[in-house]
Amino acid sequence: MTLGNLTGISALADVESRSISAENPTGEPGQGGRRTEGTGARAARDLGQGWKVSPSIEIGPGETVTLADIAGSGCITHIWLTTHVDHWRRLVLRTFWDGDAAPAIETPVGDFFCSGWGKFAQVSSLPIAVNPNGGFNCYWEMPFQSQAQLTLENTHDEAVVVYFQVDYWLGAVPDKSAYLHAQWRRSNPLPSKTVHTLLDGVEGPGHYVGTYLAWGVNSTGWWGEGEVKFYLDGDDEFPTICGTGTEDYFGGAWNFDVPDLGGYTEFSTPYLGMPQVIRPDGQYQSQQRFGMYRFHLPDPVRFKERLRVDVQALGWRSGGRYLPLQDDISSTAFFYSGKTSTARPDAPTHDVMEIC
Numbered sequence: 353m354t355l356g357n358l359t360g361i362s363a364l365a366d367v368e369s370r371s372i373s374a375e376n377p378t379g380e381p382g383q384g385g386r387r388t389e390g391t392g393a394r395a396a397r398d399l400g401q402g403w404k405v406s407p408s409i410e411i412g413p414g415e416t417v418t419l420a421d422i423a424g425s426g427c428i429t430h431i432w433l434t435t436h437v438d439h440w441r442r443l444v445l446r447t448f449w450d451g452d453a454a455p456a457i458e459t460p461v462g463d464f465f466c467s468g469w470g471k472f473a474q475v476s477s478l479p480i481a482v483n484p485n486g487g488f489n490c491y492w493e494m495p496f497q498s499q500a501q502l503t504l505e506n507t508h509d510e511a512v513v514v515y516f517q518v519d520y521w522l523g524a525v526p527d528k529s530a531y532l533h534a535q536w537r538r539s540n541p542l543p544s545k546t547v548h549t550l551l552d553g554v555e556g557p558g559h560y561v562g563t564y565l566a567w568g569v570n571s572t573g574w575w576g577e578g579e580v581k582f583y584l585d586g587d588d589e590f591p592t593i594c595g596t597g598t599e600d601y602f603g604g605a606w607n608f609d610v611p612d613l614g615g616y617t618e619f620s621t622p623y624l625g626m627p628q629v630i631r632p633d634g635q636y637q638s639q640q641r642f643g644m645y646r647f648h649l650p651d652p653v654r655f656k657e658r659l660r661v662d663v664q665a666l667g668w669r670s671g672g673r674y675l676p677l678q679d680d681i682s683s684t685a686f687f688y689s690g691k692t693s694t695a696r697p698d699a700p701t702h703d704v705m706e707i708c
Contacts, residue, residue, distance in 0.1 A: 367523030372420040373516060374406045379422065391513065408515040411443075411506040419502040419516055426522040427529075428494035431502075433461065433516040434486050440470050442508040447494070448501040449531045454693035459536035461504065463684045465490065466627070466645050468566025473628035476620040479562065479647055479686075482627075492686070494520075495529040530558060530688035535696065537685075541570055541678040542665050547578075550661040551685040553696070556585070558689035559652040560659060562645065563601075568680030569640045571667065574607050577674055578664030585657040593653065598663065602626060602644045609635075616640075623647050647686075661685060 374391070376384035390406025411417050422428075435443065440462025446455040462468055465488035466475045475482035481489040494500065500520070506512045539548045550563060560582070569575045576598035581591040595601045599608050603624035610617040615635035620627040628643030653659075663683075667675040 365521075365523070367426070367521040369519070369521050370422075370426075371520070372422070372518040374409050375404075379420070379518075379520070408513050411504060411512045411514060413506060413509045413511060416503050416505040419504055420500065420518045420520075421502075422496070422500040422520060422522075423498070424522050425497050425525045426500070426520055427496070427525060428500060428502075428518060428520040429491070430519040431488075431490040431516070433465075433488045433514065435461070435512060435514045437470055437472065437486055439506075439508065439512045439514075440467055440486075442506065443512065443514070444505040444507060446503045446505070447532075448499075448503075449496050449692040450498045452692040454696075456531055456689075456693045457534040458696070459534050459684050461488070463536055463564060463566065463682060464534060466564045466643060466684075468564070468643055468682050468684075469628060469630060469641050471628070471630060473618070473643060474620060475625070475627045475645070476622075477625060477645060477647055478622045478649060480645070492532050494532045495525045496531070497525060530690050531692055532686070533689055533694055534684055534686050535694070536682065537698070538680075538682040540568075540680040540682075542681055544678050545676045547581075547662040547664050548681045548683065550580075550663060550683045551687065552660045552662075552698075554655075554659045554687065554689065554694055555691070556655045556657050556659065556689070558659070558687055558691075559654040560648060560661065560685070560687045561652050562647040562649075562684075562686035563661075564643070564645045564684040564686075565602075565663070566682040567598075567642045567644065569642070569677075570638060570679050571675075571677060572638050573636055573675070574668045575640075575665070575677055575679060576607065577666035577668055579666075580663045581661065582653050583660040583662075584653070584655045585659075587660075598644075601663075602646050616642075623649060652688075659687070 370379040372379040385402045387406035391408045392404045396403040396405045441460045443461040445461045447457040466480050479492045578598050580595040580601040582593035584592045608616050616629045624646040626644045630641035632639050665677040665679050667677045669675040
């Protein structure tokens with residue numbers, strides 16, 4: 353860790369605070385609130401410069417814009433972003449560290465902020481907070497040595513309006529600071545008797561720090577018997593870390609089912625939660641939708657050479673037998689690596705991002 357936790361918050365640091373938004377697109381000192389044109393210009397026409405002239409940006413159809421391009425060494429400490437709920441899967445967030453041409457983070461914006469289903473749910477974790485009504489907040493520590501670039505791609509055929517702010521500091525970064533990565537994958541539907549890959553092709557050293565799953569159930573009954581497995585370093589067929597079930601990995605138990613509270617019960621804690629349950633047909637019926645996260649902040653999964661992570665899709669059938677499922681599973685895997693980017697031969701395509 354560099355800066356940002358409560359331990360040591362009283363210590364003075366030789367860094368400079370900066371912030372990039374539509375009102376100060378470069379983050380330079382004394383340049384905020386100077387805009388004379390922008391999305392708020394008409395509303396501020398009676399007030400003029402300095403009165404919320406440029407609170408947001410518009411991204412055209414198929415356009416990619418740069419939210420932030422920061423030169424020097426430093427660390428992004430907070431990102432706030434909001435846009436219409438319809439665009440949470442249509443916008444692709446990418447980050448590039450230290451001039452690398454390949455992104456370290458490449459996810460739909462909603463999934464990065466634990467909101468994969470295009471409907472609001474309160475998320476109250478330490479690294480991600482989602483507040484009414486669609487206020488996305490990220491507190492992942494994002495250090496860089498020479499450059500940080502954040503972009504948004506609009507995959508939609510209409511223009512999109514986005515409000516955002518990127519807070520960071522400039523200064524010396526410890527030599528062993530690793531780069532934040534996030535990879536998104538979708539299986540829709542997952543082929544029968546296969547596993548959904550959360551992460552693969554990652555070489556160390558590094559540590560895994562979080563999982564978000566947007567899980568759509570395509571059959572009736574209980575769906576969360578599948579194990580989450582971490583294949584570390586020399587692991588081949590069998591993993592070093594093997595959990596006992598999907599609800600167990602996310603900190604729940606017994607189907608997340610509290611009968612007195614109506615069955616599936618939402619929860620959101622600093623490190624793990626199931627903040628979203630979408631019930632179109634009621635308990636245990638087909639087409640339920642779930643959003644779950646686990647952040648390995650006090651318990652990162654460390655690897656030296658390589659890492660692969662996957663989850664089984666297993667249900668429960670009468671007679672006490674497991675049932676392989678063909679569900680709609682989207683995952684965002686968060687990890688830190690000493691490398692600025694990770695090769696993605698299976699990078700996500702636009703056709704799998706739409707919510708359907």
